[in-house]
Amino acid sequence: MLTIIGYIFGFLGVVLFFISALGLLRMPDTLTRMQAATKASTLGSLLIILSIACFMPQWSLKLIVLGMFILITNPISSSILSMSAYKRFKKNVYNTSGADALKGEES
Amino acid sequence: MLNVLILLIALSLMLTLIRFIKGPTLADRVVAFDSMSIIATSLLVVLSFYFNKSLYLDLAFVFGLMGFIGTVVFAKFLDKEL
Helix, strand or coil, X not given: CHHHHHHHHHHHHHHXXXXXXXXXXXXXXXXXXXXXXXXXXXXXXHHHHHHHHHHCHHHHHHHHHHHHHHHHHHHHHHHHHHHHHHHHCHHHCCCCCCCCCCCXXXX | CHHHHHHHHHHHHHHHHHHHHHCCCHHHHHHHHHHHHHHHHHHHHHHHHHCCCCXXXXXXXXXXXXXXXXXXXXXXXXXXCC
């Protein structure tokens, strides 16, 4: 029973990985590629860690530590990366609405 | 069944590697590197169950730490040229 739940979580995580890789290939711009990549890969890695915790319940302490680590560090790195990519490659930003909430923040 | 899981994770790693090779700017390559490090960490977690060795979990932890530090360092390099 626990094995079937583990396979269900594992294939959901693989589907999220595939969606994130496809969005990374198909999106037109750096920031939209980041929006496709980071969210889906965070949830996908957490689902795969949960599936391995269903397969091997005696490893669950290490897996919980690894999941907390991914859950803490991934938003930090993606926010730093998006800010610096916006500042450096501003003319590449795919903008059809004309809105720019960070217009005054140079330096 | 587990072979199919590992093969699909490796397929999405390949699709991310295409963006890493042909990304137009440096920021695209850093985004692809961040996604690749997370996918490879999950691949190591699945491989630790496949080979039934608990040592690979420590390897996955170190790999995630190295990916995070590399992404932050490249983002700071993009921002201020160090």
